[in-house]
Every structure is written in structure tokens, then in C-alpha cells.
Amino acid sequence: MESKYAGYMGKVMLVDLTAETATEYPWNDEQRELYLGGKIMAARILCDHLTGKETAFSEENWMVISTGPLTGTGAPSSARFNISALSPQTGILASSNCGGSFGFHLKKAGYDALILKGKCNGRKWLEIHDDAFIFHDAGDLWGTKVGQCQEMLIRLIGKKKFGKLCIGPAGENLVKYAGIISDERAAGRTGLGAVLGWKGLKAITVSGSKTVPIYDKEKTTAWCKKWFAYLQSHPLTGKQLPRVGTAGLVSSMQMHGLLSTKNYSAGQYEDFEKVSGETLAEEYNIRNSGCLTCPIRCARTVSVKGQEVKGPELETLGLLGGNICNNDLQKILDWNYELDELGMDTISTANTIAWAMEANEKGLWDNGLEFGKTDNLSQVFEDIAHRRGIGDELAEGSKRLSQKYGGKEFAMHAKGLELAAYEPRRAVGQGLGYAVSNRGGCHLNGGYLVIMEGLGLNADSQTPKAKADLTMLFQDLMETISASGQCLFTSYAFFPGFLLTKPNGIITKTVNAAVPHVGWAVRFINKCPRVAALHLPVFHHTKMIRLATGMYMDFGKYISIGERGYTMERYINCKFGVSAANDKLPKRLTDVPQDPNNPKTKIPLETMKKTYYAARGWDQNGIPTEKTLRRLKIK
Amino acid sequence: MITVKLYGLLRLDSGIKERRLEAAAMKDVIQDLTAQGISPKDINGCVILVNGKPANKRSKLQDGDVVQLLSPVAGG
Numbered sequence: 001m002e003s004k005y006a007g008y009m010g011k012v013m014l015v016d017l018t019a020e021t022a023t024e025y026p027w028n029d030e031q032r033e034l035y036l037g038g039k040i041m042a043a044r045i046l047c048d049h050l051t052g053k054e055t056a057f058s059e060e061n062w063m064v065i066s067t068g069p070l071t072g073t074g075a076p077s078s079a080r081f082n083i084s085a086l087s088p089q090t091g092i093l094a095s096s097n098c099g100g101s102f103g104f105h106l107k108k109a110g111y112d113a114l115i116l117k118g119k120c121n122g123r124k125w126l127e128i129h130d131d132a133f134i135f136h137d138a139g140d141l142w143g144t145k146v147g148q149c150q151e152m153l154i155r156l157i158g159k160k161k162f163g164k165l166c167i168g169p170a171g172e173n174l175v176k177y178a179g180i181i182s183d184e185r186a187a188g189r190t191g192l193g194a195v196l197g198w199k200g201l202k203a204i205t206v207s208g209s210k211t212v213p214i215y216d217k218e219k220t221t222a223w224c225k226k227w228f229a230y231l232q233s234h235p236l237t238g239k240q241l242p243r244v245g246t247a248g249l250v251s252s253m254q255m256h257g258l259l260s261t262k263n264y265s266a267g268q269y270e271d272f273e274k275v276s277g278e279t280l281a282e283e284y285n286i287r288n289s290g291c292l293t294c295p296i297r298c299a300r301t302v303s304v305k306g307q308e309v310k311g312p313e314l315e316t317l318g319l320l321g322g323n324i325c326n327n328d329l330q331k332i333l334d335w336n337y338e339l340d341e342l343g344m345d346t347i348s349t350a351n352t353i354a355w356a357m358e359a360n361e362k363g364l365w366d367n368g369l370e371f372g373k374t375d376n377l378s379q380v381f382e383d384i385a386h387r388r389g390i391g392d393e394l395a396e397g398s399k400r401l402s403q404k405y406g407g408k409e410f411a412m413h414a415k416g417l418e419l420a421a422y423e424p425r426r427a428v429g430q431g432l433g434y435a436v437s438n439r440g441g442c443h444l445n446g447g448y449l450v451i452m453e454g455l456g457l458n459a460d461s462q463t464p465k466a467k468a469d470l471t472m473l474f475q476d477l478m479e480t481i482s483a484s485g486q487c488l489f490t491s492y493a494f495f496p497g498f499l500l501t502k503p504n505g506i507i508t509k510t511v512n513a514a515v516p517h518v519g520w521a522v523r524f525i526n527k528c529p530r531v532a533a534l535h536l537p538v539f540h541h542t543k544m545i546r547l548a549t550g551m552y553m554d555f556g557k558y559i560s561i562g563e564r565g566y567t568m569e570r571y572i573n574c575k576f577g578v579s580a581a582n583d584k585l586p587k588r589l590t591d592v593p594q595d596p597n598n599p600k601t602k603i604p605l606e607t608m609k610k611t612y613y614a615a616r617g618w619d620q621n622g623i624p625t626e627k628t629l630r631r632l633k634i635k
Numbered sequence: 636m637i638t639v640k641l642y643g644l645l646r647l648d649s650g651i652k653e654r655r656l657e658a659a660a661m662k663d664v665i666q667d668l669t670a671q672g673i674s675p676k677d678i679n680g681c682v683i684l685v686n687g688k689p690a691n692k693r694s695k696l697q698d699g700d701v702v703q704l705l706s707p708v709a710g711g
Contacts, residue, residue, distance in 0.1 A: 235680075235706075235707055236707065236708070236709050239644055240643065240644060240706070240707065240708050240709070243644055243647060244643065244644070244647065244708075248643060248708045249708050249709070251642040251643065251705060251708075252642070252643070252682075252705055252708045255642075255682070255684055255687070255703060255705055276642075278642060278643070278646050278647060278652075281647055282647070451709045455708055455709050456707060456708070456709040458682070458689075492709050495709075500680075500707035500709075501680040501707065502679065502680060503680070503681070503682045503707060504679065504682075504683070504691050504692065
């Protein structure tokens with residue numbers, strides 16, 4: 001339905017893969033105001049559709065590919081799009097965000113979102129051009145790796161500038177942690193590639209001739225210019241991320257005991273310098289690059305076998321470095337490329353391998369994998385993607401493997417999704433985030449509190465005080481940033497530069513000391529967001545939405561939308577049986593101190609969970625109350 | 636002898652990974668790095684660790700100490 005708001009194209013399409021038809025799905029302005037777009041819009045659509053009986057590999061598992069109102073407006077870092085469905089990895093709601101150009105081109109074709117229902121008759125790829133939805137037999141595309149697949153799509157479409165996404169062999173063979181790739185960027189997490197593979201859809205291309213409407217073009221352009229300048233002057237988004245990328249975190253995580261090492265049995269890796277962001281920058285990086293309209297440009301370009309390809313992010317460096325006791329950086333570059341080509345999540349792959357190495361070491365499963373032994377891993381990755389030999393078992397992920405062989409206490413996942421590279425016993429708020437995150441063990445969906453617990457700021461990393469309330473605030477903020485179509489990295493500029501560039505200054509020290517005592521104030525804002533009916537000078541997002549779309553927006557409304565989205569996702573998960581019992585972490589993190597001489601270096605999860613549920617208006621079993629669901633207009 | 640290790644932008648901008656020097660306090664380290672062309676402002680913008688423990692620019696040092704200087708980072 002057409003929208004009175006700019007920024008939107010006004011059409012959501014329901015694509016029936018079985019019948020090979022596309023019809024408009026009703027979506028109105030009231031819903032746009034409540035759910036904005038992206039992952040929250042997807043959650044609303046899936047909340048209305050799912051009953052709690054569906055499985056990931058079933059025709060009733062709809063996949064929603066959605067953009068935000070800022071996608072394609074020229075706002076900083078706004079090329080993002082979201083993919084949501086039930087996850088084969090976790091059995092609950094999956095969402096994965098991607099910086100490829102698909103979202104931008106989807107809007108140029110005239111659509112805010114696609115909903116994929118049913119299953120293809122045979123193996124297909126879908127071509128969208130403006131109003132035309134054309135299904136093609138996948139033919140030779142099926143079986144290709146993502147690089148070759150995308151090259152073939154360029155030849156088939158006959159031009160270079162169009163949006164594309166595809167799966168690799170891992171998705172085709174239903175690897176539980178297969179991702180979806182668009183250009184060089186991945187919607188890597190939660191196994192959505194396997195859902196597309198099960199549906200028999202190898203790829204989607206999209207192109208169109210429309211332009212994204214902007215409410216106040218002149219003021220939007222001026223605000224974008226100001227925001228670009230702010231991001232480029234900020235120590236994180238203007239200096240660290242462009243220069244070292246996310247890889248720059250390796251050294252800092254090492255210093256703070258946060259670098260996952262030997263399957264999270266430790267937080268420091270003795271050879272970290274060999275696989276650090278500095279070493280990557282000095283010896284391997286060719287140049288930095290980035291997504292459309294992004295001034296941050298955090299991506300690395302490196303050389304693999306003489307070819308220029310995307311370099312690894314921090315997660316991949318940590319998890320294919322110290323976490324499997326590998327100090328060979330070139331191998332990580334090679335594997336990162338190989339895993340992208342196979343269309344497989346590097347985080348879950350690396351974590352599953354680390355679990356298998358420890359299981360082998362402990363005599364639980366004789367699989368030939370050993371910490372520090374890396375010569376066979378390229379072959380193992382291929383075997384996982386094609387489900388050959390032990391690869392067929394590894395393709396199931398660490399949760400299912402530990403159920404079969406034992407070793408649950410060191411299967412490093414939450415709700416079935418393997419954890420990111422942050423070892424959370426030295427950042428207990430991050431630990432809470434992993435446990436309660438709607439999509440499972442994700443650092444970002446968990447609230448990324450580690451940014452205040454050693455990285456960026458340096459507040460008390462072991463206290464549970466204020467962590468639950470701050471986790472809720474950060475989760476809600478990032479939920480809305482994502483729903484608007486922007487990159488979460490724009491949120492780092494939320495922290496004024498002087499707090500970061502003067503870590504030893506009196507103001508920064510005061511802020512660090514104050515953090516554990518601000519829980520009540522954060523709780524107040526979380527409970528009464530209307531008091532924050534303003535634009536924060538360090539948070540440009542709210543004014544951007546107002547100028548680009550014409551929709552009223554202030555900071556309070558912004559976090560209210562995030563809260564609605566987060567609780568709605570929880571509500572969906574509850575339909576599938578999720579409760580407080582599922583918000584848990586491996587015993588290694590909750591029962592075993594990282595430092596044997598410091599009992600505080602483990603995660604006081606249950607204490608923080610109680611506060612967190614109360615802050616969110618969920619009952620003590622972690623279920624959103626009727627009152628909360630009605631207050632947030634979810635029911 | 637003190638070992639000084641640089642990380643993050645401090646290292647990339649200066650091209651210095653490591654210094655070994657005689658120093659009795661952090662102020663001697665800062666003096667040495669300044670002499671290498673690193674601005675005091677950039678040094679002040681770093682987290683300082685001595686033997687892995689938080690320290691500051693007034694900290695005393697002992698023979699064999701390892702000083703680590705790290706510029707702020709975030710973003711995963």
C-alpha cells in the first residue's frame with residue numbers, strides 16, 4: 001500500500017515459490033510507524049504468520065527480505081537489508097543483516113520487502129526487474145560457489161549494476177549454518193542459506209528504474225553531510241575502523257582477557273600478535289573498502305592466491321586464530337575466502353571445529369581434528385559444505401554434536417547459535433547479552449555491552465550492576481538502527497570522542513566509575529522513553545529519519561520501536577517454547593572462573609537475568625506479560 | 636630494561652612496534668616516544684598497561700617491566 005511517508009517504496013511482495021507468482025502483501029502506514037522496517041517489520045510479518053508448530057525446513061517457513069526507510073536515501077551506512085525466517089540452527093527466529101547492494105536495488109525496483117513462501121518446483125533462480133518476477137531453472141548455477149555464481153548471474157542479466165544474493169554449496173546441502181551472500185557481504189548467521197537451499201532457490205537478482213523518495217531533500221542532504229563529517233572525525237568510525245577495521249580489536253581484547261582462546265578455555269592467546277589487526281594492516285591489507293554510502297569503510301581487501309578478495313573480520317581472526325590455536329594469518333585469509341565461497345558462516349564453522357578439537361582431545365569423538373593442526377582444515381570445510389565424511393556431522397553445529405557425543409559444557413553456543421569471538425567471563429554484561437539474545441549467541445543482538453566493559457570505555461567488567469538495564473537500552477537502540485536500514489557501526493559514535501581519546505582523563509574515569517550506578521536512570525528511560533522526546537547531539541539517526549521520511553521521530557520514540565521489535569521477536573520465540581531455561585550459557589562460562597584465583601571471573605547470569613526480565617516487562621520465566629504485549633501494541 | 640609495545644593506530648601511525656629502553660617511570664617512556672616523533676596527545680589517548688595491569692602516565696617502572704600502549708577500539 002502506498003505510503004504518505006517518503007523513504008518507503010510502498011510495496012511489500014509475497015512471492016509464492018511454488019506457484020511462481022508475486023502478489024502485494026498488505027502493509028500500511030500505521031505499521032510503518034510501529035515497526036519502521038528491516039528486522040522489526042519482518043518480525044511483525046512472521047509473528048502474524050507463525051503458530052509455533054512450523055519447522056525451518058517446511059513450506060510454511062516464510063523468509064522475509066526487508067529494507068529500512070533509510071536504505072537508498074544516501075544516509076550514512078544505509079545500504080543494509082535484513083533476512084528473517086525460522087532458523088535450522090536454532091529452531092527459533094533467525095535474522096541476519098547484510099551490507100550487499102541487494103537492498104538498495106530492491107528499493108529501486110519499487111519494493112520495501114519480499115516474502116518468500118513455499119518451495120520451488122525443482123531448482124530455480126528468481127529474476128526481478130521492476131514489475132516482472134521471472135523464475136528460471138537454476139541449471140548450471142546449482143553446485144557453483146558464490147563467486148562463480150555471481151559472475152554467471154552478471155552474464156545472464158547482461159549488466160553489472162543490479163542487486164544479487166545467492167547461496168553456495170553449503171546452503172544447497174543444508175548445512176545448518178549456511179549463509180546468504182550478496183556481492184562480497186554475507187548474511188552469515190543463523191543458517192538462512194540452508195532455508196533458501198531447502199526452498200530450492202539458488203539466487204535472486206533485482207533491478208529497477210525507480211528512485212527512493214525523500215521528504216526534505218535539501219535538509220536531508222545537509223544533515224547527511226554533517227553526519228558524514230561527524231563519523232569521519234570520530235576516533236572509532238573515522239580513524240580506527242577505516243585504518244584497522246574490526247580486526248583492530250584483537251589486541252585490545254587480548255589486553256582485557258576477552259580474546260576467545262582454545263575453545264574459550266582462556267581469554268588470552270600467547271601468539272595474538274601474529275593474527276592481530278595491526279599485523280593484518282602492516283603485512284597483508286591492500287586497501288580498505290566498504291558498503292554503499294558508507295563513510296566508515298571498515299572492510300579489508302587482501303590477497304589470496306594472487307586474487308584481491310575481502311579480508312577477515314575480527315570474529316574470523318579470533319575464532320580461526322587463537323580459538324583453534326592457529327597463529328598463521330595467511331591461512332585465516334585463505335579460509336575466510338574459502339568459507340565465503342562455500343557460503344558458510346565463519347563464526348559457527350570455527351566454533352564447531354574448536355568444539356570438535358576439544359572433543360577429540362578429551363576422547364569423546366575420534367575425528368582427526370587437533371588444536372594447532374591446520375593443514376587439513378581447508379578440506380574439512382569443503383567436506384562440511386558438501387556433507388562428506390565427518391563434514392556431514394560437523395555440518396550440524398556444536399549443539400547437536402555435543403548432544404550426540406557429550407561435551408555440552410564446552411559447546412560454546414546459546415540457543416544453538418555459536419558465540420562470537422568475545423570471551424565473556426571478563427565482560428559479564430556481554431555474557432548476559434549472549435544468553436538472552438533473540439537469535440542466540442550473538443554479540444550484537446546481545447547489546448554489545450563489551451564496548452563499555454573494556455573496549456571503548458573501561459567500566460567494571462565483572463559487576464552485574466546496571467548491566468541488565470544497559471543491555472536492554474543498547475539492544476533496543478541497535479534494533480531500531482537495524483530496522484531503519486543503517487549499519488550498527490554508526491552507533492559507536494554515540495560515545496563522544498573525548499571519552500575514548502582521553503581514557504585516563506578525569507571525565508572518562510568518572511564515567512567509568514559511574515556506569516555500575518546508573519542502572520536506575522537507564523531503567524527510568526527504558527520505562528518512560530517519552531521523557532526523551534529530543535534529538536541527542538551525538539545520535540544523528542532520529543533527525544535523519546524525520547528529514548528523509550517525514551515521520552515524526554525523537555530519541556524516545558526511536559528506542560520504543562526497538563523495544564517493541566525486541567519483545568515481539570521474543571514473543572515469536574516463546575511460541576516455539578523459549579523461556580528463561582533457554583537463556584543460558586555453557587557451564588564453562590558460568591561455573592568456571594577464567595582466572596582460577598579470581599572467583600569473580602565467571603558470569604553471574606541468573607542474577608542479571610532476573611533484573612533483565614523485570615526491566616523488559618517479561619515474567620520471571622522470561623515470557624513477555626500480557627500487559628507488556630499490549631503496552632507495546634504487539635497484541 | 637623496559638619493553639614498550641605499541642598497538643592500534645599509535646603503532647600504525649608511528650611505524651614503531653616495540654622499543655626497549657632504560658626507564659624508571661612512565662614519564663621516561665613518554666619522553667622517549669615523543670623523541671621518536673609521536674605526539675604526547677596521541678600517547679595520552681592510549682590505555683596504558685604495565686605487565687598487563689592498568690597503569691597511568693605517572694606510574695613507576697621496574698627493570699623487566701613490559702609496557703603496552705593501546706589506542707581506543709570498538710566494533711565487531
